[in-house]
Amino acid sequence: MAEAILEVRDLHKHYPLTQGILFKKQVGAVKAVDGVDFELASGETLGIVGESGCGKSTVAKMLVNLEKPTSGSIRYKGEDLTKLSPRALKAVRRNIQMVFQDPYTSLNPRMTVGDIIGEPYEIHPEVAPKGDRRRKVQDLLDVVGLNPEYINRYPHQFSGGQRQRIGIARGLALQPEIIVADEPVSALDVSVQAQVINLLDRLQAEFALSYVFIAHDLSIVRHISDRVGVMYLGRIVEIGTDAQIYEHPTHPYTQALLSAVPVPDPEAREHRERIILTGDVPSPANVPSGCRFRTRCWKAQERCTLEVPLLAVPAVYRLADTPAKHDSACHFAEEKQVVPPEDALAHAGPLKETAAGTGPAAEPPGATLLKKEPPGPGPDLDLDEKTGEKTGDGTGDGTGGEDADGGTGGEDTGGGTGGISKES
Numbered sequence: 290m291a292e293a294i295l296e297v298r299d300l301h302k303h304y305p306l307t308q309g310i311l312f313k314k315q316v317g318a319v320k321a322v323d324g325v326d327f328e329l330a331s332g333e334t335l336g337i338v339g340e341s342g343c344g345k346s347t348v349a350k351m352l353v354n355l356e357k358p359t360s361g362s363i364r365y366k367g368e369d370l371t372k373l374s375p376r377a378l379k380a381v382r383r384n385i386q387m388v389f390q391d392p393y394t395s396l397n398p399r400m401t402v403g404d405i406i407g408e409p410y411e412i413h414p415e416v417a418p419k420g421d422r423r424r425k426v427q428d429l430l431d432v433v434g435l436n437p438e439y440i441n442r443y444p445h446q447f448s449g450g451q452r453q454r455i456g457i458a459r460g461l462a463l464q465p466e467i468i469v470a471d472e473p474v475s476a477l478d479v480s481v482q483a484q485v486i487n488l489l490d491r492l493q494a495e496f497a498l499s500y501v502f503i504a505h506d507l508s509i510v511r512h513i514s515d516r517v518g519v520m521y522l523g524r525i526v527e528i529g530t531d532a533q534i535y536e537h538p539t540h541p542y543t544q545a546l547l548s549a550v551p552v553p554d555p556e557a558r559e560h561r562e563r564i565i566l567t568g569d570v571p572s573p574a575n576v577p578s579g580c581r582f583r584t585r586c587w588k589a590q591e592r593c594t595l596e597v598p599l600l601a602v603p604a605v606y607r608l609a610d611t612p613a614k615h616d617s618a619c620h621f622a623e624e625k626q627v628v629p630p631e632d633a634l635a636h637a638g639p640l641k642e643t644a645a646g647t648g649p650a651a652e653p654p655g656a657t658l659l660k661k662e663p664p665g666p667g668p669d670l671d672l673d674e675k676t677g678e679k680t681g682d683g684t685g686d687g688t689g690g691e692d693a694d695g696g697t698g699g700e701d702t703g704g705g706t707g708g709i710s711k712e713s
């Protein structure tokens with residue numbers, strides 16, 4: 290692995306549970322993140338996957354300093370961010386930016402797109418002097434495949450995918466090295482998810498970015514990740530290269546998650562084993578003793594109640610030359626192929642895109658994305674995801690006419706390159 294740009298060790302975030310009004314007494318803690326370790330190499334994408342509530346967003350927020358860890362360290366190029374003075378932290382933080390989950394609620398509806406994307410320059414004026422900001426923002430719009438002339442519009446005038454492009458442009462404004470993307474496509478329609486993932490892929494190559502890409506679904510991260518970490522109840526339970534996780538999973542929880550990933554081949558689908566997990570995810574305020582997965586694990590034994598399994602290469606594979614030799618927090622870790630190898634392979638590589646708004650995507654094998662209706666009211670203008678071209682009757686602000694000239698730099702043209710060239 291290339292040199293680690295980010296090293297996370299024994300990271301915890303416990304939210305205190307209190308009782309009493311005047312004299313608050315701590316009676317417990319929500320262990321949202323409870324001992325997470327991982328590294329991110331320069332230029333790589335680490336996918337983090339797990340069910341809702343397992344602590345993914347809390348990890349993301351700690352990486353970008355929106356939450357303070359209860360304990361543990363986050364080293365960026367060797368420097369522990371949890372120990373820096375506020376001034377030193379501000380300088381370093383510029384390099385780690387976040388793209389949020391829901392483009393419908395994460396953009397301030399009262400600000401223009403130009404002000405939203407340019408807002409980080411208020412905190413870091415050294416990146417873009419005032420006179421230069423408008424041009425930089427327009428360059429950023431171009432880079433993410435939106436028409437630079439949209440700079441004075443408001444978020445409600447864009448579709449979900451376009452809003453997420455605005456969120457990505459904002460994330461790029463300070464020329465970061467690391468982007469933490471927290472479920473960046475979960476709120477988007479299936480026909481748009483591929484476009485946004487492919488945009489992130491292209492930007493990574495163009496600007497040498499490293500990504501922490503969070504998702505609740507294993508099928509999405511496969512397309513973009515070099516390595517994948519699987520989280521359960523505040524901890525990473527298995528981590529490895531995408532081939533190790535998808536083709537040679539050793540943790541029962543990963544195997545269960547994989548068994549729920551849709552398989553495109555109907556015959557393979559019919560013959561494969563489905564692992565149905567019983568019971569609910571325990572509360573992070575009341576984590577089971579020993580292995581935290583034991584209350585839902587079909588392999589659980591007495592040892593699992595008594596001993597916490599460490600995230601390490603299982604003893605049985607330590608001396609072997611096999612892809613099963615990767616970190617897994619299970620006393621009885623054992624390789625089990627859940628997704629047929631040809632399907633596991635099909636999950637790699639770029640996603641095929643379909644025109645937005647044409648209904649469900651004609652999915653290539655592996656483009657097994659979850660269908661989710663975008664929340665909130667639809668956009669005023671029916672704009673083509675990629676080009677910004679008006680595709681329906683605009684009823685918005687009467688500016689619809691200017692859409693006809695379309696966008697600049699769609700997905701396939703590579704977009705512009707100005708404004709956010711990397712500093713070395």
Ligand SMILES: Nc1ncnc2c1ncn2[C@@H]1O[C@H](COP(=O)(O)OP(=O)(O)O)[C@@H](O)[C@H]1O
Nearest residue numbers: 304319321340341342343344345346347348573
């Ligand atoms: N500010 C908070 N106070 C108390 N509990 C919280 C807070 N933020 C998150 N949690 C709890 O921490 C757990 C992990 O949340 P989160 O990181 O948002 O999970 P995910 O992103 O994986 O869905 C959840 O049980 C959530 O309810």
Ligand code: SF4
Nearest residue numbers: 580583586593619620
């Ligand atoms: S340690 Fe035990 S309970 Fe935990 S995953 Fe392994 S077999 Fe299941």
Ligand SMILES: [Mg+2]
Nearest residue numbers: 345346347471
């Ligand atoms: Mg979340």
